[in-house]
Amino acid sequence: MKIFLPISMLIFFTWGCKKVLTNFDINDSQPQIVVEGLVTDSATVHYVRLSYSADFYSAEKTKYIDNASVYISDNQGFTDTLKYDTNGYYRTGKWAGIPGNTYYLDIYSNNIHVSAADVMPASFGFKADSISILYKEKAPTFNNYGQYNFGNIRYIFPGDSVFNVQFSGKFDGERPSYYRADLYRNTYKYSNPNTFFLFNTIVLEGYISKIDIPGTYIASDTVNILIYRVSAASFYYYASLRQLNIYEGGIFSSPSGNPVNNIKGSALGFFEAARVKKHFQMLR
């Protein structure tokens, strides 16, 4: 838990100031294939998304790969050929991943073969038993307006009551186990990688009570939490993504680099096989 990093930052940012460097020269780079894939134990349509990386200052939108051949199979002989949808998405048929199976991904694009494998955890190992709401404050009347803007349903106005949401649960499976969570306020996904919600049994143990989840909410919001039990490789991939995103230039943190992934064939991204449980709570 990098508690000391914020303490260090507290001291330096007391004095520190920021300046955007408009003329900072950054080299161009060769486009790399980016793979993003998720298979879960939920009976649904799963996906793989393919795109290319771009130059740092590139003004172009993300370039998607729409002409690849994409296959998902498992160690029990199952195979599915994914069909291209839109915006780089390739979708499976509707089926549920089987816990304990190993899932393989094969991609053929422009004479390049990229592959990956991940093992879907056999058990879930965490039982969330409650989501509680904690009153935080009245939205302040100065300078933080818009700070709580999250989701397009409604802006938060000064004077609105805002809430934190907490959940509680218990680890009840084998150790170690690794988890990540996707958070939604109504239909919008909370997507700031500075606060990837990750937890595991290395740091936490037993019955965990009232863990704060990122985000702030108002009455009439619905909070959706998807908790994924993931492999250790997936957990460390997301942890590295978070570290990459908060990299402050190497003063206090270890050197930054591309996260270690499970893709073979010089591609970026990750192919994940995970178990998922969904929880939701309406704030009244």
Add this chain to the structure above:
Amino acid sequence: MITNTFYAWAQEKFKISGAILSSKDSKPVPGAAIQILPSHTMPANDNGTFDFYVTKGINVLKISHVGFKVRLQTFNISQDTSIIVFIEEESILTNEVEIKNSNAIRSEDLGINSLNISQVKKLPSFLGEPDILKIIQFMPGVISAGEGSSAFFVRGGNADENLILLDNAPIYDPSHMLGLFSIFNADIVRSAEMHKNGMPSSYGGRISSLLDVKTNDGNMEKYAGNATLGLMAAKLYLNGPIIKNKLSFAASARRSYVDNLIGIAHRLLPAISTQNSLYFYDLNAKLKYNLNQKNTFTFSVYSGADQVVIGENADVKWGNSFASLMWKVDINRKLQMNSGLVASRFGFDLAFVNGNQNFTWTNQVNEYNLRQDYTYNLKSNQAIKFGFISSYRSISPATYKPLTKGSIINSVEIPTNYSTENAVYLSHNLTVKKWQFDYGFRFSMFTTLGNYNDIIYADPQELILPKVAKVNQYSSFEPIKSFTTPEPRINVGYNFSPNTALKASYNRMAQYIQQVISGITPLPVSFWLPSSTYIKPSVGDNFSLGFTHKLPYNIETSFEAFYKNRTNTIDFVDNAVTFLNPDVITQIRSGTSKAYGAEVFISQASEKLNWNISYTWSKAERNIMGINNDKTYFAPFDRRHSIAALATYELNKKWNFGLSWSFATGRPITLPSGTYQFQQYAVNYITERNGYRMPDYHRLDVSANYKPNPKASWKWYSEWNFSIYNVYNRFNAFAIYTQPTFNSNDQNTNSGNNQAVMLYLFTIVPSISYTVKF
């Protein structure tokens, strides 16, 4: 190192021998400088005696020493002569002896610089706190980590490769407030000497440099001291006799008071919480006891710490403490012994509370040393030194535990490791005609000990869930692994003339403990790891070649070139998990590093104006398998060019001024060359480590010191110090990072609006302090 110069002239020569004594108490004045005008200079031995050869006829001797008036004595030599010379003490109002005609940074010898503390205090300082670690960064070949950092890098070596001693005690974290200030209170510091090209045979354990800091001995005659009030801290320094001419003390205290100002700030701006606190303190004390003319004891202690309190959530404390007992014996006229016993500690302690996510996090280093050093003066032109040092260390890298019973935090511990490090050495220095030789040999041995469970991994480079193949258990003091390293040290010099010398050196140094530093700047949580199954001792070979020349008008110049290579350099893999990771070994890779460069140093000292300028060109690279795609990359402290200038000017007895200017090309950083989208995130794509450079760094500081009543007859006098840090308000980059822009839904969508952002710490910072000296 003996700097005696011995010339074999064709003329008839006679021996002159004797002693330099104080006129006050007839005691020997060790180390007094004896100059045979116009140019030959040598120091008196540690017991104030000397002998050398001079030509027949009229000879003028000039004898000088800190705290004494210069004495000129003329002799007409026609046979071997024995003399006694008495020199008179200068009037000392305070314990501070001002050395004029001397720069803040002096070049003592090849690769050796020292600080003149009285001149250092005249130089500009950040928030009015003279800081020797900041001034050291102006030495040629010494690189700073950056703005607001006390970490320094010597000739391409890492921050943990510098052995920092305070009264012979090793200091593991010499900084306060994460590097804004150092632990060295300039009021009590007597001397600071930096050996950049390795160190003498009597020292070891670090590859790059030795910074040897000594505190003042108390005045044996009268009481003196000073009190200072500055913007950041208040200080008090006292010294004097306990038993006249027998037992003296020196003590200092310093405490910052930012935390006290928070209360005042809260009344002006209630949003500032009074529950936050931030302060540091230092306490130094020293006793010196002259048992008799031959036996002297000194006992020095230090305690200092930082504390940060953030509301009710966090309470962090870290600091150093040590006790050092030294015994100096003049066994006879030729043989001297120094014995020392040292206990030193660094500790870090964090308590964090956030509901049921509460924990404590600690780390600690304890070291105990016993050493004995002998100096045998064979003749005036040669001496033999020998001795040993034995150290015992316990290092607890990280212990992370629940604070209360209901905490959901799991315990994580990087186990405590124990080790001994022993060394014996022998050296000989000799001056023959125009040649000077100082060569020696050090043999060091390092052993890790139980109580310890030595983990053997199936694959020690597995980053995710490394599998443990077996665990070897060792009981207390049972040897686990031993390493030995022979360390030759050779320095050779040739004096073309009294003003011109050429010198070369080679030193091999072994380092058995390395600091796990995540970034470029060590933090209090940065811990030390011993050599072990997976981390081998790092061994460095340092070469240097230098040329010194004195010009008229007291201008000194020197040029030095150096080359250094090091085996078993460690570095982290990308995005390494370093905090609280019991398998942190798996995040480390080792390889080789090398550094080379050249330094030019010019200085002039005079009655009123003292200045020096240095320029360093250097390059530092690493080659470590598993990092940067196995390709060579720049070390994080590599700076191609650096320039440093210092100057002090004494306008009159009331006013003196100081100036410092530094320039350095930017250090390497890792930045992305591309970007890609993963889920809704815009992610940086990195192509190489340390492939970019920060903007160049330069900064001008000025100071003015004012003594309203400088007359020596007053029992006390006051002094004002005015400083301006960063006079032309340059925004020097502290860090550069990249960030995407976020849309109104707090989502970044790789929209092509990526930015490089610079973080800078300080703009123009004026300061003022007031000192009373008595």
